[in-house]
Amino acid sequence: MVQWLSTASGAFEQEFVALLESKREASADVDEAVRAILEDVKARGDAALLDYTARFDRLQAASVNELKVSEAEISAAFERVDGETLKALELARDRIASHHARQMPRDDRYTDATGVELGSRWTAIGAVGLYVPGGTASYPSSVLMNAVPAKVAGVERIAMVVPSPDGTLNPLVLVAARLAGVEEIYRIGGAQAVGALAFGTQSIAPVHKIVGPGNAYVAAAKRRVFGTVGIDMIAGPSEILVVADGGNDPDWIAADLLSQAEHDESAQSILITDDGEFASAVAEAVERQLKLLPRGEIAGASWRNFGAVIVVESLDQAPALVDRIAPEHLELAVDDPDALLGQIRNAGAIFLGRHTPEAIGDYVGGSNHVLPTARSARFSSGLSVLDFVKRTSILRCNADNLRVLGPAAIALAEAEGLAGHGRSVAIRLNM
Amino acid sequence: MVQWLSTASGAFEQEFVALLESKREASADVDEAVRAILEDVKARGDAALLDYTARFDRLQAASVNELKVSEAEISAAFERVDGETLKALELARDRIASHHARQMPRDDRYTDATGVELGSRWTAIGAVGLYVPGGTASYPSSVLMNAVPAKVAGVERIAMVVPSPDGTLNPLVLVAARLAGVEEIYRIGGAQAVGALAFGTQSIAPVHKIVGPGNAYVAAAKRRVFGTVGIDMIAGPSEILVVADGGNDPDWIAADLLSQAEHDESAQSILITDDGEFASAVAEAVERQLKLLPRGEIAGASWRNFGAVIVVESLDQAPALVDRIAPEHLELAVDDPDALLGQIRNAGAIFLGRHTPEAIGDYVGGSNHVLPTARSARFSSGLSVLDFVKRTSILRCNADNLRVLGPAAIALAEAEGLAGHGRSVAIRLNM
Known part of the structure; x- marks a missing residue:
């Protein structure tokens, strides 16, 4: 049974605070292991990289050059991708590129009334490392969401790393990399790949910033090399908050809640509605749909452990609750979403109306799907071109x-x- | 004797790499102490804050309210500041405000060719905490550089903390805070103040982001609360790189090098010039001026331990070296600084020509003096209005x-x- 809160209840504030403060991630203590790996890669370079790749990915190579993905491998990957998926990736790439091109900040040089010349000048970061997870979390859409904005920003070198445990590599990831213009790809992963990007090795030149998602080892390694290089945010489990009135099809809203719940048992899906009967209908639809989903077990665990239904007396109460939750994804499935939008401050991305399921934004909307989690939308933004440029002040x-x-x-x-x-x-x- | 490098020497690359990699900060291991303080403040709130303030600042108070700076104290601070300094602070405030107003990003809502509505909407962070150090590093200019951009961004609440060891508080800091529009000030500091801002206590509401410089305890505390709240960069010791031809007055350039060296024994001042005789003249001028400076001992230690003179065969070699150093402050004291500017990518702030000493930018230029140190200008920018706003993606x-x-x-x-x-x-x- 999913958590059920009601603003009409005297216990609401206490229950809501508990919901906000619930920890959803077991933080594995991997920091000491990561420290040792990073030090070793810094000291021994290529040799350490080859050792860890043999040990953790069971992939033997005589040189880092052997781990570099060749033109032939990329061509072979294109052969293995069907036409429909390739076209979908190209559509996504083009839409991400055109949306992100609008984010490019402009230089500002001017002379003030005193005659002093001032300015802000933007330049691209010289070299960026892109981490792509291996295995089932190896998503081509994430490759596009990270690499395309870097290219739009003018980053000259993107070095991508992706582990290939037992030699397996998702061909879609290679295709997405090529579509995004990534020319340098290594079959390495884990803390050792982060170390190689940050410090450089004999075969891999160091980068200035590392972006992209990864497991606990990768996250710990990124935290540790921060300062030597820049890093993007450390993303937590995915979240969706749907604000819906009774005018929605309960099945549609249930599908949206489950689209995030299926990511991870630690994902969180929350419904805010002013219609208790509708809420019950959504909860029933969730149970029905769970049985149909291939990842129903994961989604079910997420929904039972972290999902919540919040029944409000009026949708006027929603904006204040939304701002406190500061969700990664927010759907406003109501007749006049713009009225609510104007009252909401904290959310990574907002999806307006009944025909904008969040999954559109994950793939082909054009905006970025790398968004602030764990309430950090109170103070931070999703990935954008701004993450790949930096500003220099000018004074004369x-x-x-x-x-x-x-x-x-x-x-x-x-x-x-x-x-x-x-x-x-x-x-x-x-x- | 200061370090002396020459691009004409066969050893140059090796010496230059050693210069880049030199560690200038002894990192005190304060993390465990900070962890305990933060936990205690989170658990006991006001009571813990009062205990630590009594212990570390030797300041007894019966309640946190007593530690709040009153209107009467601020009025008294204004009485103690002379007219010239007050006018200088007002000039600085106004120039910072008008420069930063130009940085405000604009919302972008549009409908693409498909008919999909997309957008980026910027909103101010709701509440920001501003840390101001006590003692000799209690700089009113830093208060302005942090608080004015937050105000320009539209931050509704700025909570400032400043320790007052033994009850002493720099009146200029209170005056600067008032001039910047800060209305909520507490006489607390250290990790306990960072914890109070991040978690909130019975008397202090939590903020969403914490900015401002501090000692090793403050830096460690900011790192630890990152995630719960946003933080700005963790600033290292100050740096200046001056690129100068032989046409400069050696005394002017020596003064510029010392203006950063006097900050801290760990500060770093570097001169790049194509004129060996000029370089020697600057080095001699530095020695002469060191004897005149009140902080000559600090500046001398910085210059001897971390200062460097790099003689190049041609100033055409300078941009590549500058980009590798990625200095916090860069002066281009040459006839045609714009020509060099176009070839340089990595620097926090650039000061053009012979009449723009870096110190102008520290106070009244209008641009921000909070800038990326320790080579992080390769991937990050100085403080700006963008640090006090966040972007929400919109899709329909x-x-x-x-x-x-x-x-x-x-x-x-x-x-x-x-x-x-x-x-x-x-x-x-x-x-």
Whole structure:
């Protein structure tokens, strides 16, 4: 039975806080193992990489070059992908590219009233590493969602790593990489791959930032190399919050809740509705559909352990609850979603109306599916072109401007006890 | 004697790599102490905060309310600040505000050729915590650089914390906070203050993001609460790189190098020039000026231990070296700085020409002085309005759009083994 909350109940606030604070992830303590692997890769480079790949992926190679994916392998991967899937990947790639192109920030150079020249200049990060998980979580859509924005941003080098346990590699991942313009792919994974990207080895040049999802080892390795390189967010289990009135087909909403629940037993699906009967109908539809889903066991565990139905007296109560949950994905399945939208501040992505199931955004909507989880939409954003560029401030004074601004800088430097700062200005003013 | 490198030497590459890899910070191992403090603040709230403040700051208070800075204290602080410094702070505040207002990202809502509505919507973070160090590193300019962009972004609540060891508090910090519009200030600091902001206590509401510099305890605490709240970068010791030709006054360039060296013994000042005689003149000027500086001992230690002079055969070699150093601050003291600018990619802030000492940017230039250190300008940017807003993706399909895009989404979901994703689309298409 799924958790059932009602704003009409006196216990609501307490139950809602418990829901917000529920921990959904067992954090495996892998940090010490990861530390040792990273140190070894830093010290021994290629040799360490080959050792760990043999041990963890049961893949023997005489050199890192053997682990590099060849043109022939990519061609073979294209042969194995059917036409419909290839066309779908191309559609996704094109839609992601055109949406993300709009995110490219513009340089701003200007002269202010004092005559001082100021500016913000954006440049692409030089080299980015893209981690792609192996096995069942090896998703071609994730390759597109990470690599296409990097390309749009102008990143010159994308080095992709993907483990191939026992030699198996998802051909769709190679096809997606090629469609996104990735030219450098290694069959390596785990903390050792993160280390190779961060520190570089004899065969792999270091990158400046590492993005992409991974297991607990990969996440711990990314945390550890942060500083040496940039990293993207560390994503938690997926979440969906559906705000729906009684005018929806309960089967549609149940399908949406299950589309996230099927990701992972730790995923979380929540329904907020003002119609108790509709809520019951959705809960029944969930039970029916669970029996039909290939991943029904996973989805069922997620729904029973972390799912929730919140019945509100009025949908006017929804925005405040939404902002506290700060969901990764938010569906507003109501007649006038824009009215609700204007009252909501915290969500990674919002899907408007009854015909926008979240899964459209996972694949072909064009917006990014890498989104803030675990309530972090209160303070962070989904992946975008901005994650692959950086901004440099530009300042230019001439002798006249410096005479205008200099005395204030000197006064503040002296007030802060930093005479050397003041001196670098005063010496130019003959003060 | 400062380190001296020359691109004409066969040993240059090896020496340059050693310079890049030199560790400048002893990382105190404070993590276990910080973990315990954070746990205690989370569990006991106000009571823990009062205990640690009594213990570490020798400041007794019966309630957290007593630690809140009152209107009377702020008025008293204004009385203690001289007119010139106050005017300088106001000038800085206004220039920071107008520069940062230009950084505000615009929403983007549009309908694409398929008829799908897409968008990016920016909203301010609801509540931000601002950490301000106590003692000698209690800089009013840092208060402005952090609080003004948050205000420009539209952050509704800024909660500032600043320790007052033995009851002492820099009045300039209170004045700067008031000028920036900060209304909520607590005399608390250390890991306990970070914990209070992140988790909330009985008296202090939690925030969504914590920004501002601090010592090793504060940095460790920020790392630990990251996830519960957002954090800004963890700043390392300051750095300046000056690229100068022989046409500069050696005394000016020496003053610039020392303006960063005086911050901290771990600061780093580097000169790149194509004129060996000029380099020697700068090095001599540094020695002369060191004797005049109140913080000459600190600046001297920084210069001797981490300073460097790099003599290049031609300034054409400079951009590649700059990009590898990726300095926090870069001065281009040459006749045509724009020509060099176009070839440089990695720097936090760039100061153009002979009349733009870096210290102008620290105080009154208008751009932010919180900038990426320790080579992180390769992948990150200085503080800006973007650090105080977050983006929500928006997507809307109608029944027609869904018929166009749906089949591709279903194909990809099935290719990834996520039938539930496909089902949430198919059910709306009667498939």
